[in-house]
Amino acid sequence: MGSVGDSYDNALMENFFSTLKTELVYRRAWRTRDEAENALFAYIDGWYNSQRIQKKLGWRSPDEFEASYHHPVPASASSSNVG
Structure with missing residues (x-):
């Protein structure tokens, strides 16, 4: 982790959310919020x-x-x- 105010604080989370969107969110749609929450938890x-x-x-x-x-x-x- 970086110190307060530097870019290291957000880099890991931005990478995670990019991966999450690419591998899960953009590949399917959900009918309800509960379905989406369950899919996110499972992922x-x-x-x-x-x-x-x-x-x-x-x-x-x-x-x-x-x-x-x-x-x-x-x-x-x-x-x-x-041998």
Whole structure:
């Protein structure tokens, strides 16, 4: 986060809203406000925060990264038997 008044404060949110609009909002229409709210919640909590891959996590999703942290693969199991 940046200090008060600099552009770093808004850059992350502007990027998020751009992605949200491109991937969800512009691709469909809803009949009611409740349908829209449910779709937004499902996108943010069900996919964006847990399943989308991230470069800083080694191109893994947060769910995959957390699972590997709590249940690491032993070095002998992850290495191949190359002669």
